[in-house]
Amino acid sequence: NAGVMQNPRHLVRRRGQEARLRCSPMKGHSHVYWYRQLPEEGLKFMVYLQKENIIDESGMPKERFSAEFPKEGPSILRIQQVVRGDSAAYFCASSPAPDSSLSYEQYFGPGTRLTVT
Amino acid sequence: AQKVTQAQTEISVVEKEDVTLDCVYETRDTTYYLFWYKQPPSGELVFLIRRNSFDEQNEISGRYSWNFQKSTSSFNFTITASQVVDSAVYFCALRGTGANSKLTFGKGITLSVRP
Numbered sequence A: 001n002a003g004v005m006q007n008p009r010h011l012v013r014r015r016g017q018e019a020r021l022r023c024s025p026m027k028g029h030s031h032v033y034w035y036r037q038l039p040e041e042g043l044k045f046m047v048y049l050q051k052e053n054i055i056d057e058s059g060m061p062k063e064r065f066s067a068e069f070p071k072e073g074p075s076i077l078r079i080q081q082v083v084r085g086d087s088a089a090y091f092c093a094s095s096p097a098p099d100s101s102l103s104y105e106q107y108f109g110p111g112t113r114l115t116v117t
Numbered sequence B: 001a002q003k004v005t006q007a008q009t010e011i012s013v014v015e016k017e018d019v020t021l022d023c024v025y026e027t028r029d030t031t032y033y034l035f036w037y038k039q040p041p042s043g044e045l046v047f048l049i050r051r052n053s054f055d056e057q058n059e060i061s062g063r064y065s066w067n068f069q070k071s072t073s074s075f076n077f078t079i080t081a082s083q084v085v086d087s088a089v090y091f092c093a094l095r096g097t098g099a100n101s102k103l104t105f106g107k108g109i110t111l112s113v114r115p
Helices: none
Strands: A005-007 A010-013 A019-024 A031-037 A043-050 A053-056 A065-068 A075-079 A088-095 A112-116 B003-005 B010-014 B019-021 B024-026 B033-039 B046-052 B059-061 B064-069 B074-079 B088-095 B103-105 B109-114
Touching: A005 A088, A010 A019, A019 A088, A019 A112, A031 A075, A031 B103, A043 A065, A043 A075, A043 B103, A075 A088, B003 B088, B003 B103, B010 B019, B019 B109, B024 B074, B033 B074, B046 B059, B046 B064, B046 B074, B074 B088
Parallel strands: A010 A112, B010 B109
Antiparallel strands: A005 A019, A019 A075, A031 A043, A031 A088, A043 A053, A065 A075, A088 A112, B003 B024, B019 B074, B033 B046, B033 B088, B059 B064, B064 B074, B088 B103, B088 B109
């Protein structure tokens, strides 16, 4: 069973461009979480999604950031008009449905390192 | 609101020393989960342990041990006979249930083990 996949692993964007980060959850997982790790800081929650539904977006910046988890395909974290302050590592985690006996476990992907030049 | 405090920011020890990483948490949930993750220089997050709020039994895994004390809201992590490969950033995290299932992380402790 493959783990959580994230791509690309490294992404370089110029200021003003768009960044798209992809996360493929583990097989059978229907819940995805996105976290951001700014340089020299801990991880901060951004958004929690279920397929076709946003459960909690309390950690998402109000502008330029959006996330989706369609019925088919990976979850996408989209950052429009990137700025240097968006440079960070973005981690995705997935978990089974809440009624699963293992619903409290989150499995992390390897992260995407975004650099904005 | 949930909060995790890792008061220590950097710890440096010599190989074979024991070291304890502290973690204090705050939550109003009656059911919650506590975690420790390791982030080596390569950057990935390595899961170390999960503890349920209703299970205060301490755990030992090889050179690693964890002390969960609900009375003091602490979940401390001890590495016995540290090794250079233990050098990493260690994060303590707290998770609620249902819609509050996001992980709240502490700021992390950078552990350096010198040969």
